Amino acid sequence: MKVRIGLYSAGLNTYWGQFDGLYDCLMGYNKFIQRELEAYGEVFNFGMVDTEENGREAGEFFNRNNVDIVFSHSATYYTSATVLPIHQLNQAPVIVLNLQPAPEMNYEKTGTDRWLAQCVACPIPEIANAFNRAGIKYRAINGLLGLDYTPDFSFAEENTKDRPEAIKAWKEIGEWCKAAMVKRSLSHARFGFLGGYYSGMLDMYSDFTMLQAQTGMHIEVLEMCDLELYLRQVREEEIQEKLKEIHEFFQISGDSPSDPIAKKPTEEQLTWSAKVAVAQEKMVEDKNLDSISYYYHGQDNYYEEIQSGFIVGHSLLTAKGVACSGEGDIKTALAMKIADLLGTGGSFCEIVAADFNRDTMILGHDGPFHFKISKGKPILRGMGVYHGKRGSGVSVEAKVKQGPVTTIGITQKVNEKLHMNISEGEAIDAPILMNGNTSTHIKFADKPAEYMDKWFAEAPTHHLALSVGHNKELFKKVADIMDISYSVF
The missing domain is CATH 3.40.275.10 (L-fucose Isomerase; Chain A, domain 2)
Incomplete structure (x- = not known):
């Protein structure tokens, strides 16, 4: 039985008007993750969650699509209030993806805009604390994103598909998808x-x-x-x-x-x-x-x-x-x-x-x-x-x-x-x-x-x-x- 996989990327809407190209780059990461997840089941991708309001919309979206598991992609810094409503409304298990696009930043060229595409670990402690205090069980996968290309927006090398940190992360992602498939299959x-x-x-x-x-x-x-x-x-x-x-x-x-x-x-x-x-x-x-x-x-x-x-x-x-x-x-x-x-x-x-x-x-x-x-x-x-x-x-x-x-x-x-x-x-x-x-x-x-x-x-x-x-x-x-x-x- 095919597992039904929920996906969204989390960011902060304030950034989009400040830094040209950042939103499109992050959504490119989102589409890459969707493509990889489709090997395991049917993917319901809400896209970017960047306000409390569309966090609630995402929760209802996942409910309508009866997802078995939700992957919460940390695309850049975001406030915990943005994503907490998703998982208060939707009860599917949540896996937080802390997947950095590049192994290291290009320190000589990187400005705030490119840094924001790399600071994906920054909000994880905040969301972990909020989830814990809200009684929401969460799991986090940490490592590299595993892209097979480098986006035009980036100044650093982001082709990391063969890096052990990416291989390990995607192995874990696959295992969570399979585990959710087992739960869905047994429920039927x-x-x-x-x-x-x-x-x-x-x-x-x-x-x-x-x-x-x-x-x-x-x-x-x-x-x-x-x-x-x-x-x-x-x-x-x-x-x-x-x-x-x-x-x-x-x-x-x-x-x-x-x-x-x-x-x-x-x-x-x-x-x-x-x-x-x-x-x-x-x-x-x-x-x-x-x-x-x-x-x-x-x-x-x-x-x-x-x-x-x-x-x-x-x-x-x-x-x-x-x-x-x-x-x-x-x-x-x-x-x-x-x-x-x-x-x-x-x-x-x-x-x-x-x-x-x-x-x-x-x-x-x-x-x-x-x-x-x-x-x-x-x-x-x-x-x-x-x-x-x-x-x-x-x-x-x-x-x-x-x-x-x-x-x-x-x-x-x-x-x-x-x-x-x-x-x-x-x-x-x-x-x-x-x-x-x-x-x-x-x-x-x-x-x-x-x-x-x-x-x-x-x-x-x-x-x-x-x-x-x-x-x-x-x-x-x-x-x-x-x-x-x-x-x-």
């Missing part, structure tokens, strides 16, 4: 909850009203009979097409050399998984779902047979952007959806074990896997039994590609508020079990015992989402913009 998202929780997993249990209140997502409560209805509609040609897709995505295993319950999947198991996958996809499309959390146990009934085919179809759906989490863990489905929206994967995980010889934590699960983080084709294994659960079926065994990874876990604390746990590490190539479960060795900054000391202190759930890349700063901004507390370790 429909999360399916199929079946129930794994009985006794108290960390899984969530208040659906609380989840909608804090994220905006709608939760559609589903029953196994809903899925069974779609299963009855599946045609033979759809099964064959899905089997073809399964063979393209997965490697079909032989018997595990180490675990007697992990076997080569039978043709019957694969065909059943394909049929269930078709029904899952039909349900997702018909009910317009963006995510599914699921779990079911019964007494050797047909619904339990349906569940035996869940993992393959849910992995295929996860690869298509429909985050699927097992054991009824809707909070981890939320973490997976956030990672997926940001293009970083998001695979269902828990602690498998620690390897104290390699100083790694092994993370994985027998549930849905996100192909974006896979090293090679995931393997399908037939399971004679699911550990700790009723039933049998086909499971996914995979290893995460080597390189930087970030875990994101969403939990709920004693205050009933959501909390995000974030941790960066490196996935390394090391042996894994051949038991039908995804598992990967991850080396974090701390050794395993010290890492777990910090992790467990944050009251986590025992599941989390695993993403590729170092995404700490991105996930922090998502938490910030959604008003969710977070910890980084």
